[in-house]
Amino acid sequence: MTATGQRKENMNTIRLIIVAVGGQGNLLASKVLGEAALLAGVPVRMSEIHGMAQRGGVVESAIVMGQARSNLISDGEADILLGFEPSETLRALNKCNPDTVVITNMAPLPPFTVAIGKGTYPDLNQLQTLIRSKTQRLIAFDAVALAKQAGNVMALNMVLLGALLQTRQLPITPEQLKEAIRTKTKANLADVNLKAFDLGYAAGQDA
Amino acid sequence: MHKLLADEPGAKILMLGNEAIARGAVEAGVAFATTYPGTPSSEISLNLFQISQQSDLYFEYSTNEKVALEVAAGAANAGVRTMCMMKHVGMNVAADPLMTLAYVGVKGGLVILTADDPNMFSSQNEQDNRYYAKMSGLPMLEPSSVAEALEMVRHAFDLSEELREPVILRTTTRINHSSAFVELGTLGQRTTSGVFKKDPLSYVTVPAVSRKLHVKLLENLAKAARISETTPFNHVSGSGTWGVVCNGVSHNYISDAVQELGIADRVRILRIGMSNPLPADLIKAFLKECDKVLVVEEGEPFMEEAVKALAQEAALTLPIHGKGEDLFSRLYEFDPAMVRRVLAAYFSVAYTPPAKIDLADIPEIPARPPNLCAGCSHRATYYAVKKAAKGMDTIYATDIGCYTLGFLPPLSMGDFVICMGSSVSSACGFSRATDQKVVAFIGDSTFFHSGITGLINAVHNNHNFTLVILDNGITAMTGHQPHPGVDMAAMQMEGYHRVSIEAVVRALGVGHITLVKPFKVKKSITAIEEALAYKGVSVIISQEICTLYARSLKMPRQRPFQVSERCKNHRDCINELGCPAFYLDANRVRIDANACVGCAVCAQVCPENAIVRVKE
Structure with a gap:
């Protein structure tokens, strides 16, 4: 029988999972990443499940860059997990392996059950300790605060893209991503979005 | 200008699978399109609806999928290129016209799109609609990627005109809701008007005619089978003796898996893109080159059974497997790791799955189920019905829409649902077969789709229940599409007539009809109490606009x-x-x-x- 081929042999492929709560803007984040990948000349395929996003559900995007044809990421096979909400990041840990880099916003958006006292939100310190102990690296910070600092809470997605690019895990340069922000997000928000990206990039370095 | 109307051949655009399908239709010169919205197909029609407002493409949201296909059948038989889109369960509704339209055939190209939903991300079942192609005798195409979806739609129109039969294009959610860069082709010319030439002995399906038409269908099917042998959509790659037959997204997972397992030189892959009729000679020739074959397909063993039958015809005894224990499941969707694992095990390739992390000490994370929106009128109506029915032994027959979510606590208003329109008709059965108090809930769009016939049945057979029509003025669940009761003027759309739900219900002879405004709680409860006390069929029409739709119309917001x-x-x-x-x-x-x-x-x-x- 032949080789014990491992998927790591295919170094060209990067698998990124983005999880968010409906309305947090992760679909735009995926779109901007896709456009930046085109600028970088990197093949990209994306798949999203957004069944009832407008009604408070979870939105999950899979982004595969490189030569692979699949646009779906199996459990344990994400190279990067980008979480827009801490409990959703924790919930998506099944997508990770010991080599996964995890980036998460730390500002909670408690599910309704928790908001009305019928569920317990995970302890944020324990959450970070758990993720840090099980994965290669955790970058965790309050991205909502930085989005507000940039001028619009809706720029949360751009803050997180900044932190994502700072990890240098993707074959995309910050300049390519900024170009995608300039051309693919609303013109009147471009400055806020670019500032948000820079703040996220800096936060990723410090976290 | 709509981005899918861009006249820039060669430009690469990031597209959702559903956008690529709409673009493919536009490149093919589609001139007529009909649908009833349903996830995961909805964005195809949304894009064509928008395009129709900027071009001479005719588009309509039809009352239901049966109507949509019949409207399409008329247009296509007048010689106009037509597309009809629906989700997989919509094909059940359209199955009646489908079966006999296959006998009659078409003159202008007709492409019927079915969007299947393995894993039921937003559906009540995960039926495999390849069997509709088999049952109707119509050709079926299945893409593996977003780019191929565009190409196949374009080709499907040509194929339909060549065979003079509708062509079914089957996608799955992972095609519809995937994105990739797709190269634009040339925009097609639209022929928006045709002529129907009388020929009753070809079009009026009385038995004597249909006996001839069935012969014609089988001849067309034989012709399609010859096309299937040579179409580039059915292709073989690799030269090994381990055979894999696959379709759709499974082809992506297999292509990656043979690379990752380092067995590309040992595997021969037959990708089926035209799944009905299957290419019998191509499959037999493929089998002769193999020692052992694995069939990789989500859903039912559609290809597996056919491949086994063809092996028998060719007197081949090699092992052929697909579904089974330690193999593939008929349940849910596939993923790359699952396909890699089964492929490795089937061909005895040593393989260690990548290290997983231990999740045993992860605390329980509170669920985030979808919920009726803040200010949703359905919540108010459910509350009022619950109060009015207090102390009664109730059965709440519900239906398909946002309001299905009312079955969750704390409302817990929903006991039975099987398909669009089933609330009304199942209420007939429940009320006759039990002594319980039966209340049925149906949305406005679903009422038009298939609730009216059930209500006629209820009146005629003198059943005893209350029907609550949750009229929020739009098809909310699938993203705010219009329906016959919608105020099109609010959408700045002209040339439509608005059908009044109340007038319909009155015309059917319902004995007790009340209109309520659900945000007026006490009045609503009193009105519902009276309706529940009525012996016979009573109808409550609960009118309040969908709060999300109101926001999108920029209607003034009340103070919180x-x-x-x-x-x-x-x-x-x-x-x-x-x-x-x-x-x-x-x-x-x-x-x-x-x-x-x-x-x-x-x-x-x-x-x-x-x-x-x-x-x-």
Whole structure:
């Protein structure tokens, strides 16, 4: 029988999972990443499940860059997990392996059950300790605060893209991503979005 | 200009699978399109609807899928290139015209799109619609990627005209809701008007005609089978003796897996893109080159059974497997790791799955189920019905839409649903077969889709239940598509007639009809009590616009509410309504002013009158 081929042999492929709560803007984040990948000349395929996003559900995007044809990421096979909400990041840990880099916003958006006292939100310190102990690296910070600092809470997605690019895990340069922000997000928000990206990039370095 | 009308051949655009399908239709010169919206197909029709407002493409949201296909059949038989889109279960509704339209055939190209939903991300079942192609005798194409979806739609119109039969294009959610860069082709010319030439002995399917038409269908099918042998959509790659037959997204997973397992030189892959009729000679020739074959297909063993039968015809005895224990499941969707694992095990390739992490010590994470929106009128109606039916032994037959979510606590209003329109008809059965109080719930769009016939049945057979029509003025669940009862003027659309639900219900002879405004809680409860007391069929029409739709129309927003100091923490608001605008802060109920739309329902529910409107 032949080789014990491992998927790591295919170094060209990067698998990124983005999880968010409906309305947090992760679909735009995926779109901007896709456009930046085109600028970088990197093949990209994306798949999203957004069944009832407008009604408070979870939105999950899979982004595969490189030569692979699949646009779906199996459990344990994400190279990067980008979480827009801490409990959703924790919930998506099944997508990770010991080599996964995890980036998460730390500002909670408690599910309704928790908001009305019928569920317990995970302890944020324990959450970070758990993720840090099980994965290669955790970058965790309050991205909502930085989005507000940039001028619009809706720029949360751009803050997180900044932190994502700072990890240098993707074959995309910050300049390519900024170009995608300039051309693919609303013109009147471009400055806020670019500032948000820079703040996220800096936060990723410090976290 | 709509981005899918860009006349830039060669440009690469990031597209959703559904956008690529719409673009493919436009490149093919589609001139007529019909649909009933359903996830995961909805964005195809949404894009064509938008394009129709900027071009001479005719597009309509039809009343249901049967109507949509019949409208399409008329247009296509007048010689106009036509597309008809639906979700997989919509094909069940359209199955009646489908079966005999296959006998009659078409003159202009007709492409019927079925969007299947393995894993049921937004559906009530995961039926495999390849069997509709088999049952109707129509050609079926299945893409493996977003780019191929565009190419196949374009080709499907040519194929349809060549065979003079409708062509079915089958996608799955992972095609519809995937994105990739796709190269634009040339925009097609639209021929928007045709002529129907009388030929009753070809078009009027009385038995004597249909006996001839069935012969013609089988001849067309034989011709399609010859095309299937040579179409580039059925292709073989690799030269090994381990055979893999696959289709759709499974082809992607297999292509990656043979690379990752380092067995590309040992595997021969047959990708089926035209799945009906299957290429019998191509498959037999493929089998002769193999020692052992694995069939990789989501859903049912559609290809597996055919491949085994063909092996028997060719007197081949090699092992052929697909579904089974330790192999592939008929359940849910596939993923790359699952396909890699089964492929490795089947061909005895040594393989260690990548290290997983231990999740045993992860604390329980509170679920985030979808919920009726803050200020959703359905919540108010459910609350009123629940109060009016207090103490009764009830059965709540519900239906398909946002309002299905009412089955969740704390409302818990929903006991039975199987398909579009089933609320009304199943209520007929429940009320006749039990002594329980039966209340049926149906949305406005679903009422037009298939609730009316059930209501006629209920009146005629003198059943005894209350039907609540939840009229929020739009098809909300699938993204705010119009239906026959919608005010098209509010959408700045002209040339439509609005059909009144109330007038329809009155015309059917329903004995007790009441219109309620669900945000007026007491009045609604009283009206529903009277309807429940009525012997026979009573109808409540509960009218209030969908709060998300109202926002998209930029309708003026009411001032939000807040909880005042009078609150004694009864928490009826949370425990009985459960509006997501509520939250607890230091054990006190608060209202998120950004989420609250000012519907005032909670203010009427509070026993202390402690919930008051925020002052300006």
